Amino acid sequence: xxxxxxxxxxxxxxxxxxxxxxxxxxxxxxxxxxxxxxxxxxxxxxxxxxxxxxxxxxxxxxxxxxxxxxxxxxxxxxxxxxxxxxxxxxxxxxxxxxxxxxxxxxxxxxxxxxxxxxxxxxxxxxxxxxxxxxxxxxxxxxxxxxxxxxxxxxxxxxxxxxxxxxxxxxxxxxxxxxxxxxxxxxxxxxxxxxxxxxxxxxxxxxxxxxxxxxxxxxxxxxxxxxxxxxxxxxxxxxxxxxxxxxxxxxxxxxxxxxxxxxxxxxxxxxxxxxxxxxxxxxxxxxxxxxxxxxxxxxxxxxxxxxxxxxxxxxxxxxxxxxxxxxxxxxxxxxxxxxxxxxxxxxxxxxxxxxxxxxxxxxx
Numbered sequence: 001x002x003x004x005x006x007x008x009x010x011x012x013x014x015x016x017x018x019x020x021x022x023x024x025x026x027x028x029x030x031x032x033x034x035x036x037x038x039x040x041x042x043x044x045x046x047x048x049x050x051x052x053x054x055x056x057x058x059x060x061x062x063x064x065x066x067x068x069x070x071x072x073x074x075x076x077x078x079x080x081x082x083x084x085x086x087x088x089x090x091x092x093x094x095x096x097x098x099x100x101x102x103x104x105x106x107x108x109x110x111x112x113x114x115x116x117x118x119x120x121x122x123x124x125x126x127x128x129x130x131x132x133x134x135x136x137x138x139x140x141x142x143x144x145x146x147x148x149x150x151x152x153x154x155x156x157x158x159x160x161x162x163x164x165x166x167x168x169x170x171x172x173x174x175x176x177x178x179x180x181x182x183x184x185x186x187x188x189x190x191x192x193x194x195x196x197x198x199x200x201x202x203x204x205x206x207x208x209x210x211x212x213x214x215x216x217x218x219x220x221x222x223x224x225x226x227x228x229x230x231x232x233x234x235x236x237x238x239x240x241x242x243x244x245x246x247x248x249x250x251x252x253x254x255x256x257x258x259x260x261x262x263x264x265x266x267x268x269x270x271x272x273x274x275x276x277x278x279x280x281x282x283x284x285x286x287x288x289x290x291x292x293x294x295x296x297x298x299x300x301x302x303x304x305x306x307x308x309x310x311x312x313x314x315x316x317x318x319x320x321x322x323x324x325x326x327x328x329x330x331x332x333x334x335x336x337x338x339x340x341x342x343x344x345x346x347x348x349x350x351x352x353x354x355x356x357x358x359x360x361x362x363x
Contacts, residue, residue, distance in 0.1 A: 157188070240268055326361070
């Protein structure tokens, strides 16, 4: 996966987060003037909303209709193989179980069955384009749907590594699948590391590809890689709703905001704690909202292994807060909802912590 490593980063808590006993009075903080300066210079696309009312959010649509919106990961499966021609008194074919067009056709049928099972098992949206069988670079370049794919899933049964180079130059994420015991053995099962990834040397030599991008036999190993890439696709360039402004923990705020802009390209919308407090106050006095929270909290506590060790009201308040966040995210077409000063500031407003609420949103 030649792109996913480019987006790795540490997880940042927010200043004032008491859950890790971190002192907010550090060099990581930024003055309001500096923050406004950054925002005005285009470092982040922050817009603050005001004038929101709970009644207007309730009028949008019934709570039960809210569903997480995620873009599907578009995958192009490619079977690489070759059909050798017999030659006298010399080596004329590479080893492996795919040697004829009949073998390749049977393998494509097997792959289609596995992809169908993967799609059914996936807990994220995914779409598989038709499987292309390619024997050389010309056939690889001739596949008409390569540009529409987010990534290539390469079934490396055979063929030359110049096919891999051609695909890698298209700036798509790549996962290689090689069979050992799950079907006809693939040629590249034996040689993909020394011959291609290391290019006959002792070190990795192909830009953006490592052994972690190679799966042997195991369909679940494919699945978690696809899940990671689906998450990446739905993060980069997305819109998030911050509560109480953007913040940072392990790095100064301006450093983090540079990452936000240049690497993740996030569009930030903000709701102040003052606005949030008004919404919560209205929500906890709305009979329908409270009734939904009580009902959903009751169902949650019925989950096997769940034990209540606090007042039920605190749990119910978390479900009220969750509905507030969900309606806000829906209002502004956001998929994430980080909370600045996630302990001390929000607790007096929600009369509970945000921890359970944010866990519910993650689920």
